[in-house]
Amino acid sequence: MSTRRWARDLAMGIRFAFAGGREGWIRALLTAVGVGLGVALLLLTTALPGALAERDRREEARLDYAFSSEEIPRADDTLVVATTDTAYRERDIRGRLVEPDGPRAPLPPGVDAFPAPGEMVVSPALRELLDSDGGGLLRERLPYDVVGTIGEQGLIGSQELAYYAGSDGLGERAGTSAATRIDGFGSPDPSPEEPLDPVLVLLILVVFVVLLTPVAVFIAAAVRFGGERRDRRLAALRLVGSDGGMTRRIAAGEALAGALLGLVLGTGFFLAGREAAASFEVFHISVFPSYLNPSPLLVLLVATAVPAAAVLVTLLALRGVVIEPLGVVRTARPARRRLWWRLLLPLAGIGMLAPMIGQGRDGGDFNQYLVVGGVMCLLVGVTALLPWIVETVVARLGAGGVSWQLAVRRLQLSSGAAARMVNGIAVAVAGAIALQMLFAGVENDYTRDTGYDTSRAQMHVQLPRGTELAPAAASLAEAKGVSRVYALSDGYLADRPWAQEPELTAQLTVGDCATLREVARLPSCEDGDVFSVRGGEYDTATPSLSEPGRTLYLETAAAGAGGEDLAWVLPEELKRAESVEDLSGTKRGGFLMTPGAAPAGLAEAVSGELYLSIDAAVPDAPEHVHNAAAALDPLVKSMAWHATDRATRYDTIRTGLLVGATAVLALIGASLLVSQLEQLRERRKLLSALVAFGTRRRTLSLSVLWQTAIPIGLGLLLASAVGMALGAVLLRMASAAVRVDWTSVLQLTGAGAAVVLLVTLLSLPPLLRMMRPEGLRTE
Structure with missing residues (x-):
């Protein structure tokens, strides 16, 4: 056939x-909205x-570190910076004190x-x-006058909380742990990023497949909106002389029109x-809007x-439909759907993933094509299995109330349309369950115990030297x-002045007796005592330094500027103590000193x-x-303690999944609402006829709810089974133990059901408007 x-x-x-009157325009517009929402999400995901x-x-x-070990001398092109990061109600705030040298x-x-001392420039947020x-408590913490706003180039996101405050006298503290002198921002020699380990690559691949497949x-379901009205038009085309192939191509052209309009709407x-x-x-x-720029390719x-x-979906949908001049042979009882070929997709997916089972992060990189292909086959298999399951189950449903019978009969006549409506939700839930299992299974590999004893202390405050x-x-x-x-x-402490590069060093801890008992087991304690600690982590110097009368040296702040170290003579009465885990989870070594013994x-x-x-x-x-x-x-640093800490890259991938999943669920709900409204529009005359014959509106509303609840219930059961199977395979690929988090499974299936329930409730007002006898009027 010619092009x-x-x-x-x-x-x-x-x-x-576009020229078929109001009905044609409405169908094209509904198709375009459904396609457009999908296109928008595709563009967002690729960005x-x-x-x-x-x-x-x-x-x-904007990095403001001194990357060289040599101190930068003061000049008219240098700047002193001090980090004053803080947090406010679990939101991080990036803070800097700045003092220009010239x-x-x-x-x-x-x-x-630069802001003057006592002033600051802040992010818009x-x-x-x-x-x-x-913001009252935060204003107490930042007692500076706001004199400007940080531009977009100085922020990593539109809602980031950040400020630069002017300072006076900061230069005197340059070169210490409190402040740094720099001659420019950013890294002069960016180090190449470390490659991701194979399990993180696996997570990224699965995240993108799970987000894009629904x-x-x-989109495939959206191009089939208005199928019944379209079929009547196709029958009219056959009546005026078009053959079957031409009729199908014309139908594909109508779907193409909606898709092209959908591209325009999706871009908008x-x-x-x-x-x-x-x-x-x-x-x-x-993010800022300028961040979201999809790749041109x-x-x-x-x-x-x-x-x-x-075009392809429309031609496939019409391949088993007989379009004749007197009607479309679709309203007759269709042949039962076959199961065997529907099982091929999930089996093919498992076959692609099976060779990588047990590989883990030590077995080399996962084959990206097999991972993507295998996960897609399993997820798309949900869309192949769901119509068969819906048809098989609803064929066996029968007795019940009027609303139940109306819903069941409608599903028996058009189970395919009902399955298409919930396919996206089922695929999304199946993918989410698999990902949740994978994330939960490998989380321990990317989570470390901070060691902080949060039962005794929940916050830590670090004072600058000299306070x-x-x-x-x-x-x-x-x-x-x-x-x-x-x-x-x-x-x-050191065995010789620090300028002479000491051989032996040991830690010194100063505190009252009650506090020292939190870091060591003391035989007895009075103010003025000094203890030599045994059992500290990585401490080998203390036994050699623990000689009464020996002089040890502490490095002072002045020593870094050419001053002298502080010399301290060990007392004759040196008690011994046994180290225990302190509040930060470490065993201290060295020496313990009470305030009465401090020089x-x-x-x-x-x-x-x-x-x-x-x-x-x-x-x-x-x-x-x-x-x-x-x-x-x-410059005092205060922070809240947490018992565990997760790897940054793992957290970034997990955050990306949560952001993407939120967007997918929102747009799935919007597309589902469009689909629901289209189905109601096609049945407007039928609804009006039922009302005209005396059917109660509550009965019809309940029937619509049942028509949605039955397919979604079956879809979520199938999604749970496929999701857990896929999650188990992915966990075995990552060499992790297979464990099902039933709480997460119930939460995810509940979220899918909640989206469908919300869509159903939003469709009730249009449904009530359609259930009027006036809907029978025609031209």
């Missing part, structure tokens, strides 16, 4: 779609990797001018938070969503694949919500560490601690 004939018939179908890469690039461009000091990205009613299923949806993205933060991730692929899929410990501890003890404060000072000038040689026990019942207790710490010194 010219194909083009002529497709063009005729496009013309019928996500670039958005995350742009976030990383901007984060690297007029040519490098400006941070996104900042036009931080300005909004400070101006809000809920979209493709919905994507651009609108792209602009709206700046207003949202999902799982602590936000992927855009071309979407623009080509969607219309081609519309008096006792007044700081007293101030924090008065903060609202603090029930106890453990105050310790840390330093390091003059010790504060300049040690750093204060405060461990705080917090009363969880006090509202905003951590915020009061952060405020009290900032009041002592802006």
Whole structure:
């Protein structure tokens, strides 16, 4: 058959779609909306990797570390920076104190001018938070006047909380742990990114397949909207002389028209969503609209694949339909669906994945093509199995109320349409269950125990060197919500002055007796005692240094600028203690000292560490601690403790999945609503006739609910089975134990059911409008 004939018939179908009156326009528009929502999600998904890469690039461009071990001398093109990061109600805030050394000091990205001392420039989101009613505690912590806004180039996301504050006297602390002198922002020699291990690559591949497959299923369903009305038009075409092949090509042309219009609408949806993205933060991730730029090659692929899929799906849908001049032989009882070929897709998927079972991260990279192909076959197998299951089950349903019988009879007549409507939800839930099992199975490999004893202390405050410990501890003890404060000072002793490169070093811990008992087992303790600790981790020097009367040296802040170390003579009465795990989960070695034994000038040689026990019942207790710490010194570092910590890359992939899954569920719900409205529109006359004959509206509403509930129940059961099977195979591929998290399975199936229930409720108002006797009027 010539290409010219194909083009002529497709063009005729496009013309019928747009020139067929109101019905043609409505069908084309509904198809376009369904396709457009899918196209928008495809474009969004293809833009996500670039958005995350742009976030990383901007984060690297604003790095303010001294990458050389040699201290940068002060000059008119240098800048002193101090990190003052904090958190507010579980939202991280990036903070920096800056003091330029001269007029040519490098400006941070996104900042036009340095703020003066007592002033700050902030991100738009931080300005909004400070101006809000809920920002009162944060305003106490940041007592600076806002004089400007950080531009987009200086932020990694539209909702990021960040500020740069001016400081005076910061240069005196440059070169210490508190502040750094730099001559530029960003890394001068970016190190190549470490390759991902095979299990993380597997996670990424499965995430993309799971997110994109439901979209493709919905696009395939959207191009079949209005099938019954279209069939009547096709019968009319046969009546005026077109043959069967030409009729099918014209039908494909109508679907192509909706798909092309869907591309236009999808581009519009994507651009609108792209602009709206700046207003949202999902799982602590936000982006600027400029981040969401899909790859041109992927855009071309979407623009080509969607219309081609519309034509192909329509031709496949009509392959078993006999279109005759007097009607379409589809209303007769169709032949029973066969099961055997529907099992081939899941079996093929398992066959592709089976050779990689047991490979794990040590067995080399997974074959990406087999992974993608295998997961797709299993997920698409859901769409092949679900129509057979729905048809088989509803054929055996019978007695019940009027609403039940109306729903069952409708499903028996058009089980395929009902299955198509829930295919996307079933595929999405199956993929989500498999991913949840995979993430849960490998989570322990990417989660480490921080070692913090969160039963004794929940927050940690680190004081800059030279800060008096006792007044700081007293101030924090008065903060609202603090029930106890453990105050310790840390330093390091050496067998000779630090400028002479000592051979033996040991840790020094200073604290009162009650606090020292948290780090070691003491025989007895009084103020003025000194202890030599045994059993510390990686401590081999203490026994050699523990000679009464020996002189040891502590490095002071002044020593780094050419001053002298602090010399300390071990007392004659040196007690012994046994190390135990301290509040941070480590065993300290070296020496313990009570305040009464501290030599003059010790504060300049040690750093204060405060461990705080917090009363969880006090509202905003951590915020009061952060405020009290900032009041002592802006460079005081305070942080909340967590028992575990996850690898950054694993967390990034998991966050990407959550963001993508949220978008998929939202757009699936929107597409499902369009599909539901289209089905109701096609049955408007039937609904009106039933009402005219006296059927109660409540009965019809319940029948619509049953028509949705039965297929979705069957779809979710199938999705759970396929999802758990796929999850088990993926876990075996990653060499992880197979374990089903039933709570997550129930949550995911519940989320899918909730989306369908919400769509059903939203379709009730249009349904009530259609159930009027006036709907029987025709022209």
